[in-house]
Amino acid sequence: MRDVAVRLVAGPLEIVSLIVILLLVAAAVAAPLLAPFDPAAADGFNTLRGPSSRNLLGTDFLGRDVLSRLIYGAQVTAAVAIGSVAISILFGVPLGLVSGYFKGLTDTVIMRFIDALYAFPPLLLSLVLVAMLGPSMYNVMIAVGVIMIPTFCRLARAQALVVSAQTYVVAAQTIGTPAHRIILWHLWPNIAAPVIVQLTIGMAWAILAEAALSYLGVGVRPPTPTWGVMLAEGFQYLRINPWLSFIPGMAIFLTVFALNILGDALRDGLDPRLRN
Amino acid sequence: MTVSEPPLLTVEGLTTTVSVQGRQAHALDDVSFQVRKGECVAIVGESGSGKSMTALAIMGLLPEPQVRATAGSIRFDGTDLLTLNQEQMRAFRGDRISMIFQEPMTSLNPVFTIGHQISEPLIYHKGLGRKAARKKAAQLLAQVQVADAEHRLSLYPHQFSGGMRQRAMIATGLACDPELMIADEPTTALDVTIQAQILEILRDLARGRGMGLILITHSLGVVARYADTVIVMYAGRVVESGPVAEVFGRPKHPYTRGLMACVPTMDGDLESALVPIDGQPSGVFDRPSGCAFHPRCPLAFDRCWAETPPLEEFRPGHHKACWADE
Numbered sequence: 001m002r003d004v005a006v007r008l009v010a011g012p013l014e015i016v017s018l019i020v021i022l023l024l025v026a027a028a029v030a031a032p033l034l035a036p037f038d039p040a041a042a043d044g045f046n047t048l049r050g051p052s053s054r055n056l057l058g059t060d061f062l063g064r065d066v067l068s069r070l071i072y073g074a075q076v077t078a079a080v081a082i083g084s085v086a087i088s089i090l091f092g093v094p095l096g097l098v099s100g101y102f103k104g105l106t107d108t109v110i111m112r113f114i115d116a117l118y119a120f121p122p123l124l125l126s127l128v129l130v131a132m133l134g135p136s137m138y139n140v141m142i143a144v145g146v147i148m149i150p151t152f153c154r155l156a157r158a159q160a161l162v163v164s165a166q167t168y169v170v171a172a173q174t175i176g177t178p179a180h181r182i183i184l185w186h187l188w189p190n191i192a193a194p195v196i197v198q199l200t201i202g203m204a205w206a207i208l209a210e211a212a213l214s215y216l217g218v219g220v221r222p223p224t225p226t227w228g229v230m231l232a233e234g235f236q237y238l239r240i241n242p243w244l245s246f247i248p249g250m251a252i253f254l255t256v257f258a259l260n261i262l263g264d265a266l267r268d269g270l271d272p273r274l275r276n
Numbered sequence: 277m278t279v280s281e282p283p284l285l286t287v288e289g290l291t292t293t294v295s296v297q298g299r300q301a302h303a304l305d306d307v308s309f310q311v312r313k314g315e316c317v318a319i320v321g322e323s324g325s326g327k328s329m330t331a332l333a334i335m336g337l338l339p340e341p342q343v344r345a346t347a348g349s350i351r352f353d354g355t356d357l358l359t360l361n362q363e364q365m366r367a368f369r370g371d372r373i374s375m376i377f378q379e380p381m382t383s384l385n386p387v388f389t390i391g392h393q394i395s396e397p398l399i400y401h402k403g404l405g406r407k408a409a410r411k412k413a414a415q416l417l418a419q420v421q422v423a424d425a426e427h428r429l430s431l432y433p434h435q436f437s438g439g440m441r442q443r444a445m446i447a448t449g450l451a452c453d454p455e456l457m458i459a460d461e462p463t464t465a466l467d468v469t470i471q472a473q474i475l476e477i478l479r480d481l482a483r484g485r486g487m488g489l490i491l492i493t494h495s496l497g498v499v500a501r502y503a504d505t506v507i508v509m510y511a512g513r514v515v516e517s518g519p520v521a522e523v524f525g526r527p528k529h530p531y532t533r534g535l536m537a538c539v540p541t542m543d544g545d546l547e548s549a550l551v552p553i554d555g556q557p558s559g560v561f562d563r564p565s566g567c568a569f570h571p572r573c574p575l576a577f578d579r580c581w582a583e584t585p586p587l588e589e590f591r592p593g594h595h596k597a598c599w600a601d602e
Contacts, residue, residue: 104341167383174335175370175397175448189387 007269014265017258024255027074035068039225048241058243060233066247069225073248076226077255080141080210081203087145088202092152093195097183099153100160111157118150123212130218140219144209148202155198159191166190193270200263204256211252227252283310284488285334285456289348292333294560296342301560303329303343305512308587311456311488316479318491318503318520320535322557326512327492331458333358334490335375336365353455371401374449378461380441384433390417390444391429397451416447420477439470443477450481456488463498475502496539500524508532511558511568514587518594528596530573567599575600 009015027034036056043063050058057066099110117125129143160183163169169186177186207227213219214228215235222229227248234244290307293300304326311317319327332338333345336357350357352373357365374397377383384393394416395409404412410429417425420443433441442462449457459478463471475491479502482489491503499506500520507517508529516529527533534553555572558564564571570580579599587597 167377167379168385170337171375171377171383171445171448172385172396173337173369174375175451176366176368176400177370177396178366178400185388186385190385 004269007265013261017261020254020258024074027071028078031072031075035071037065037068039068039072040223048237050243057247060244061237069230070251073225073227076137076220077207081206083141084145084206085199085202088148088152092149093156096153096156097160097187100157101164101183114150114153122147126209127218130213135218135221137220140210140213144206155194159194160187163187163190197263197267200259204259207255283312285311286351291347292329292343293346294343299561303512303560307514309507311490313488314483314486316482316489316491316503317505318493318499319507319509320493320499321509324557325509327509328460331460331492335369370397371452372454373456374454375458376445376449376462378464380438380445380465383445384441386433389430389432394448394451401452416450420447438466442474458490460492496535511563516596522594529598530575531569
């Protein structure tokens with residue numbers, strides 16, 4: 001674990017990324033304390049203003065404070081990122097492990113199902129799912145989680161195939177270890193590292209997907225502030241006040257970028273071959 | 277060891293079929309042998325001769341569906357192992373039959389301590405709790421001559437040397453006091469002094485406990501020194517078998533003789549080169565007709581490529597599968 005910690009602060013880029021993610025988490029957790037205004041409080045006399053000392057990041061078309069909305073939006077972003085990745089790992093990884101360990105018919109059945117899921121364009125599938133379930137934050141989590149299941153399943157299966165060919169797995173079989181114990185105690189700990197790396201990339205992807213769904217109007221509904229909703233609302237006033245779209249866009253970009261950098265750092269830190 | 281006692285393991289006519297992309301071939305063909313209690317049976321042969329596959333077949337771990345046992349029987353203490361399902365077979369593995377592997381570097385799981393791994397079979401088969409299993413694990417590790425066993429139980433495989441890992445593997449294999457142990461080239465990856473120690477531990481344990489030991493190896497030196505009985509395999513068939521002294525004293529099959537001619541000796545003439553066996557062993561899918569060894573055999577005549585010679589007892593206990601008779 002020390003190797004991982006060392007990698008996470010290996011360079012300025014990693015440190016900045018770590019700070020960005022910690023800021024995001026802090027904003028999500030302590031939004032009511034940090035936000036200077038109520039994110040839903042409209043002010044008809046102060047619409048579409050640029051940054052000022054009162055509204056650090058300006059106001060939107062209803063006069064709501066952009067900074068406050070950005071901070072509250074972090075809650076939805078963090079919740080969707082964590083929730084959807086949790087769903088996809090919870091279903092994808094066990095399916096992949098079972099598939100890769102038992103092979104044969106089990107593998108064929110599971111993988112055809114996963115392939116079918118994979119065959120849909122991801123955003124289209126999540127659009128359909130949210131349309132069916134109805135727009136809400138939890139349904140966005142489910143929709144985005146479901147479309148990421150194939151990624152985690154395939155990763156876990158590929159790794160399980162490699163690890164189950166290792167002598168220690170065959171050796172475990174020769175002492176009569178039950179299959180569920182082999183999967184849980186021999187396969188899973190040895191494939192956890194790539195899954196953790198994929199987790200950071202999956203979170204970045206989920207943030208983008210949530211923003212896209214909200215932007216298209218099927219995700220989290222206004223007035224709940226989310227970065228995607230802010231981006232979509234600001235788009236109509238791009239010529240009057242480009243800040244409105246630029247700020248949430250920048251927030252999404254920085255978060256996704258930071259998650260990708262951390263994912264790379266984790267991959268290096270968790271790879272025993274790169275340790276010295 | 278009394279002669280009247282029924283053998284512990286009787287492999288009879290064992291045949292395995294490999295199917296790859298619609299093509300089928302026999303990887304093992306009519307393999308038969310016996311192992312008695314306390315006896316060390318060595319299986320020798322070059323890579324691809326079917327030594328390891330024989331071991332996997334006994335363990336019920338053939339890579340199905342690509343490889344299946346299609347004929348014959350493996351009788352262990354009255355039960356035909358080939359008729360058992362995976363769940364029934366699992367009760368035998370680790371408890372009554374255990375196996376150790378060639379690569380001590382990769383046969384232990386890197387994420388668990390040595391103690392944890394030696395304890396596992398005790399927990400599955402003997403129903404011991406973690407604590408009791410760990411106590412037994414310490415005794416086992418001491419039995420395979422690892423010093424300071426108690427302390428070393430908490431170490432991870434990467435903190436062990438190759439020889440110590442192989443000892444830990446043997447300790448795991450011995451945990452439930454099995455009646456049969458299969459050692460698949462247990463010393464190939466180790467240096468010579470460690471090799472001798474490991475093999476002595478294995479042989480002494482086998483004799484002391486009356487445990488049958490199948491030693492798979494390609495080293496004739498190992499066979500001569502540690503085994504009671506030797507089985508020589510070529511291209512998936514047994515070509516010669518018998519007591520070690522008998523087979524090495526009067527090797528009958530040209531392949532056995534070839535193997536012996538390419539072993540360097542300490543007192544040999546430095547000028548006389550080792551004699552390799554000409555040619556290459558065949559693959560599973562391109563086995564020659566008749567006796568599979570005939571393309572490489574100095575004694576081959578027309579019958580050899582027409583008919584497969586059966587394994588025949590020509591002296592008490594000494595079998596050969598060869599048409600040539602001088």
